[in-house]
Amino acid sequence: MFILDSNIGLFFGRFHAMMVHLPIGFLLLGGIFYFLENKQQKGSFQKVLPYIFFLASVSSFIAVVLGSLLANEGGYPDSTLFWHRWLGIGTALLTTILWLRLSGRISIHKNTTQWGVIVMLLLVTTTGHLGGTLTHGASYLLDYAPSFVQDVFGNTSTSSFDEYPKDPDSILIYKHLIQPVFHQKCISCHNAQVTKGGLALDSKAGLLAGGAHGDLLKRKSNHKIELLHRVSLPKEDRKFMPPKGSPMTFHEIRLLEYWIEDGYSFKQAITDENIPPAIKNLIQQTYGLSDQKKSFVELNSVPPAHPKDIKALQAQGFFIRALSQKSNFLQVHYRDSMSCEKLQLLLKLKDQISWLDLSKTALPNECMELLGQLPHLTKLNLSQNAIENTSLQHLIASSKLESLNLHHTTVGDEGLPYLKKLPSLRHLYLWETDISPDGVRQIYEKYPHLNLNIGPH
Ligand code: HEC
Numbered sequence: 001m002f003i004l005d006s007n008i009g010l011f012f013g014r015f016h017a018m019m020v021h022l023p024i025g026f027l028l029l030g031g032i033f034y035f036l037e038n039k040q041q042k043g044s045f046q047k048v049l050p051y052i053f054f055l056a057s058v059s060s061f062i063a064v065v066l067g068s069l070l071a072n073e074g075g076y077p078d079s080t081l082f083w084h085r086w087l088g089i090g091t092a093l094l095t096t097i098l099w100l101r102l103s104g105r106i107s108i109h110k111n112t113t114q115w116g117v118i119v120m121l122l123l124v125t126t127t128g129h130l131g132g133t134l135t136h137g138a139s140y141l142l143d144y145a146p147s148f149v150q151d152v153f154g155n156t157s158t159s160s161f162d163e164y165p166k167d168p169d170s171i172l173i174y175k176h177l178i179q180p181v182f183h184q185k186c187i188s189c190h191n192a193q194v195t196k197g198g199l200a201l202d203s204k205a206g207l208l209a210g211g212a213h214g215d216l217l218k219r220k221s222n223h224k225i226e227l228l229h230r231v232s233l234p235k236e237d238r239k240f241m242p243p244k245g246s247p248m249t250f251h252e253i254r255l256l257e258y259w260i261e262d263g264y265s266f267k268q269a270i271t272d273e274n275i276p277p278a279i280k281n282l283i284q285q286t287y288g289l290s291d292q293k294k295s296f297v298e299l300n301s302v303p304p305a306h307p308k309d310i311k312a313l314q315a316q317g318f319f320i321r322a323l324s325q326k327s328n329f330l331q332v333h334y335r336d337s338m339s340c341e342k343l344q345l346l347l348k349l350k351d352q353i354s355w356l357d358l359s360k361t362a363l364p365n366e367c368m369e370l371l372g373q374l375p376h377l378t379k380l381n382l383s384q385n386a387i388e389n390t391s392l393q394h395l396i397a398s399s400k401l402e403s404l405n406l407h408h409t410t411v412g413d414e415g416l417p418y419l420k421k422l423p424s425l426r427h428l429y430l431w432e433t434d435i436s437p438d439g440v441r442q443i444y445e446k447y448p449h450l451n452l453n454i455g456p457h
Contacts, residue, residue: 013069017135020063026056027095028086031121032100036248038114048104053249057099064331080193084130091123123277127347130311136188153167166299168291173259174204177287181252182207185242204266210418217260228257295353296424301327305352313345320349329376340367350374359405362383365391372397383407383429389415396421403427407453413439431455 032050037045058070068090071081081367087151098116100106106290164171171177182201188194190201199216200206216227230241231248240247248256258279268275271281271291283289294452305328319333330352334342344355347370354376364387371377372394387409395401395418402424407428412434419428420443428443431453435443440454 009069009072013066013072016063016066017131019059019066020128020131023056023059023063023095024128025060026052027120027124029055030095030098031117034117050099053095053099053102056068057096059091060088060095064088064092081129084127084134087123087127087130091120091127094123113181131417134194164287164289164296168271168289168293169269169287172192173255173268173270173272173283174264174266177270177283178252178259181248181256184249185245185248198327215240215265220436225257225260228253228260231256251282252290255282255286279323293426295402296376297323297327297329300376301353302329302376304328305330305349309348313349316342316345318345318426321382323354328352331355331357333357333363337362338364340364340370343367347355347373351376354400355379356384357381363387369394374398375400377401378424379403379404382409385409387411387415389418392394392418398422400424405429406433408432410434412436416442421441425450427451427453429453 004423027421033045033049034054037043037049062142071085094116097108098113101108101113101116105123138450140196153425158410164176182190187200189196190199190206192200192202192206197211197213199211200209200373207216208309211224211226217225219225230239231253232420233240235247258276262268262274270280271293275283275291280291283291288337310330313332314320317334317336321331323329323331330349332349332353332355334345334357338358344366344367346356350373353374354375356371356377356379359381360383365381365386365388368387368391371380377398378400380398380403383405384407387406389412392411392415395404396449401422404419404422404427407429408431410433411430413436416435416439425447426449426456428447430443432455435454440452443450443452
């Protein structure tokens with residue numbers, strides 16, 4: 001019958017974690033009352049102390065017995081369990097001696113007793129902490145501590161996963177999206193020390209090694225993939241994972257399913273072009289991550305420009321604005337007619353200028369090479385100027401150029417060779433230029449992901 005096939009020892013053992021708070025409470029109360037009593041000399045706590053220590057002693061022993069039953073379940077790290085067990089037994093024994101002393105059954109010198117109480121308090125704290133480590137894993141306490149506290153204690157657990165790399169190409173599906181879920185929801189029971197079900201989920205090797213029932217990622221003869229099966233069962237099912245704590249969400253399971261069925265690559269980034277749109281969507285909605293490459297200015301920063309230089313340019317009619325306070329990059333506009341002397345002035349801010357708008361400024365072609373000397377130029381608007389095709393060659397030096405506006409310029413197919421040499425180009429405006437449809441096709445061939453604006457054709 002069910003009593004026979006259920007494991008009765010384990011049944012009681014599992015009450016250990018709940019029951020253990022009773023002796024802890026009694027022991028702390030006993031310690032506090034003991035020292036208050038000592039301070040007051042003939043105090044009012046004298047009468048209750050023996051009772052408190054008696055209850056503490058009895059409940060400690062019960063906790064020890066239940067703890068031993070629970071330990072049979074296995075899967076706990078040996079050395080932590082060893083110390084937790086023996087310090088727990090030590091606490092129970094010392095508490096009993098203190099009870100005997102305080103109830104007058106044995107006599108021990110007052111000083112020695114005092115030290116006994118101090119040691120008893122240290123023992124409960126240490127044993128309790130080790131117990132916490134056994135059930136929740138070593139990093140549990142500090143996982144959500146402020147970062148400076150974590151630094152002090154050298155905690156390198158989950159929190160280090162919270163930040164995604166800035167460049168979407170470096171955000172990996174397994175490492176940054178799936179593994180953190182395992183960390184949060186599974187590894188308290190499945191890590192290198194505690195391997196419930198023979199499974200460690202804290203490393204790639206552990207995941208690949210599988211559990212007591214073998215491989216978790218391959219489809220078995222019953223068509224199930226064990227890892228997915230265990231997290232998608234109804235919650236009431238005895239085999240549902242995790243047995244306690246928050247379950248994996250629908251989207252986390254969906255992503256895990258995609259990742260496993262797609263061949264569980266540990267190197268796949270969220271920018272991988274083979275990821276189906278539905279999964280890309282899921283990643284964007286659930287994790288707030290876009291697979292769009294971030295702009296150079298979002299990923300980098302430069303030292304701030306000197307205010308004196310900014311003022312000097314403003315005095316010459318340049319409009320200057322910060323792109324973001326953090327990165328110190330600048331956005332510069334000019335609305336008048338441009339001269340080479342004025343263009344030269346920009347070099348004072350050459351590291352900071354990232355967006356430059358020189359549209360409709362009668363830009364002189366002979367000094368366009370100055371533009372190639374702005375190393376961090378990412379967005380350039382040259383529209384409504386008479387740009388000669390050969391002048392475009394100077395832009396090849398602008399290796400960071402992401403957006404180029406040539407709307408309503410005289411640029412034609414002879415400029416194509418230069419336009420095809422801009423490695424970071426993502427937006428190109430060619431509306432009202434002399435570029436032919438064949439030229440446009442060539443550009444598309446060169447940059448398949450280019451956002452090309454050719455106007456209402
Ligand atoms: C509270 C502890 C606990 C947590 C948390 C937990 N598990 Fe388990 N897990 C177990 C125990 C105990 C077993 C062994 C008994 C069994 O197979 O049901 C097990 C077994 C498994 C197995 C079967 C391994 C095998 O080959 O037999 C898989 C797969 C698994 N867990 C996945 C997970 C995943 C994924 C999570 C997180 C979403 C998780 N577990 C969270 C306790 C836990």
